[in-house]
Amino acid sequence: DAGVIQSPRHEVTEMGQEVTLRCKPISGHNSLFWYRQTMMRGLELLIYFNNNVPIDDSGMPEDRFSAKMPNASFSTLKIQPSEPRDSAVYFCASSPRLAEGETQYFGPGTRLLVL
């Protein structure tokens, strides 16, 4: 099993540019989660999907952030326009189903630096 795949692993961009992060969940997993990790705020859930449908996006910081899951094997997190305060490590995670106690499997993360 390849695990959760994220791309790119590192992204450096300039303020105002559009950034797109990509995630491929583990095959057969029905739930997908996007997290952001910073030193100041720790690990925050941004949004999660179940069966490709957004269930809770209350953690999305503002309208500059958007996420999609067009099919069961692909999701994107887009930031437009990007700002320096968006610099963080963004993790994607998936789990087999929406059930109590089910484990989430994390990808390696995308380290984003906005200059």
Place this chain on the structure above:
Amino acid sequence: GDSVTQMEGPVTLSEEAFLTINCTYTATGYPSLFWYVQYPGEGLQLLLKATKADDKGSNKGFEATYRKETTSFHLEKGSVQVSDSAVYFCARLTQGGSEKLVFGKGTKLTVNP
């Protein structure tokens, strides 16, 4: 609201020392509880979990017991190794059937030879 509090780091130990990292959660129901570990440059990995009161999760020599009386889920290991150096996160599920995980701030552990 639902929250998790874990001890501040960093923690520095010598090899073969005993490890305890404290974790407490807000007492809204009986949520599933987790410990995740993050090695440098990697994503989080599940270390162990417990889904109901008095359960003990264990893995790789680490243990944690779900204590509803003290709303705690402390992580312990009897003899740490250099390879255990990582950041450890305690987490709980939120209430209401949601699958949202709430994480503690993380505790960085460094084990010296």
